[in-house]
Amino acid sequence: MPLPYPSIKPCPCGSGRSYASCCQPAHSGAAPQTPEALMRSRYSAYVLQDEAYLLATWHPDTRPDGLDLTDGTRYLGLRVHGAEGDKVSFTATLRLPDGQRAQLREHSTFTRLNGRWVYLEGTAP
């Protein structure tokens, strides 16, 4: 089960908007309209440990069987560098289970499946 998160608080993805007006609708079933919106909602899902959402928005060809979101990794922040077409580049700041900070930089590729954007794959820049 995802962690509870108040609708009026700033969205975990760092957009500056409230959770209710940013990633919450996607987590509640609405289809994100752009790859960036989907990417942000997936980042927020990592923060909130919403495994079901992450798997549901992952292309079946590349989707893992499951995710361990309770290994102690904390998601500290997201910066989106750019979005163009089906690509989004970003840096996520993490604190690993051993306490070390890490920066995850990724170019994510998204594709449409049955009319909805899904995550296909990510590569390091």
Ligand SMILES: [Zn+2]
């Ligand atoms: Zn958001």
